[in-house]
Amino acid sequence: MTTEKDILNALQNGKIQLPPLVIRLLEVQPRPAEAKSTRPDAKIEILWDRRRWKFLAEFKANSSPKAFADAFRVAQSAITKSKRNVMIILPYLSSDAIARLEETGVSGLDLCGNGIIVVKGALLVVRTGQPNRFPRSEPIRNVYRGDSSYVGRAFLAKPIYQTVGEIVTTIQDKGGSVSFATVSKVLKTLAADLIVERSEDQIKLIQPEKLLGQLAENYRPPKVIERFVGKIDVEDREIPTILTDAAKRIGSELLITGAASAARYSVLAREPVVAAYCDAPPKEVLTASGIRFEETDRFPNVDLTYTTDKLPFFEPAPQDGVKYASAVQVYLELMAGDKRQRESAEQVGEYLTEKIGKYILSWVKEPSRIK
DSSP: OOOOHHHHHHHHOOOBBBBBEEEEEEOOOOOOOTTTTOSSSSOOOOOOTTEEEEEEEEOSSOOOOHHHHHHHHHHHHHHHOOOOOOEEEEEOOOOOHHHHHHHHTOEEEETTTTEEEEETTTTTEOOOOOOSSSSSOSSSSOTTTTGHHHHHHHHHHHHHEEOHHHHHHHHHHTTOOOHHHHHHHHHHHHOOOOOOOOEEEEEEOOOHHHHHHHHHHTOOOOOOOOEEEESSSSSSGHHHHHHHHHHHHOOEEEEEEEGGGGGSSOOOOOOOSSEEEEEOOOHHEEEEETEEEESSSSOOOEEEEEEEOOOOGOOOOOEEEEOOOOOHHHHHHHHHHHHHHHHHHHHHHHHHHHHHHHHHHHHHHHHHGGO
């Protein structure tokens, strides 16, 4: 794991480079005792073509969005207070991070050979494209996939919590299962990614669009154990209720898939085939209905997927006794679909972010009344 001392050593040993510039460490500035100090870590000199410029430099030991934002905050404060050239130094700076620095006139270097040096009216050197040799070490490999993604889904259902235990309880109440320790670990990554913000008495979702994007990018469809595509001899509008009742008779759970639930949250037309997830073999569910059925791909009206994955069943949206997929599940499935489905996913995303915005506004006005 990279430390700020490693960055300092790299500077001292000439291992941080951005040709044709020469980079020298002039002075290390001891870190003040205050936890939120905005005093930079060091003074650095940049030399080129017999000219030299001095910079105040802020180090961060990791390259998370939060670390970048914290370093950037210190740099901006230093500009305001000292009117000096400033830079940040992290293990890795992405192309997007360097573009952000260029927009604001802040310099930056990393340990991989990327960087930007800006001296207004005198110098601009930019180098990007070097791979990240210091990938982040997360407590959980991917918090946006699998059971860990319950935490992100819980924030999209309710964007403000007061304790970690409250998040655990919400996940359990909505049909998921995750430990207190796992939630704590996931929160560390969500905070580092600037998706949630933690204070002494509040844990708040601050970037719902970014969270949705991460969940969509890492989404994997539920594992299919068995699938039935065919016909059942009833009117199409009756199928959801008949299948739900049949599943209950054998102690099973049935949920209309996200794609098939899309009409609840967008203008996407309902498909003629009723698609659903069930946690029992499809033919057992169909047999329990007591109605004749046939497996066929000619004009089918039923598509049943047998899966033991629990994520699609999280936070179901009941209507007339039938469980439909949550808006989040709808969004994720549509984003994994074709162009038409992805366009509808945008509507679902707008629905979710508007709902979250209203919740946060209500919390600000009367926090004691929001559950």
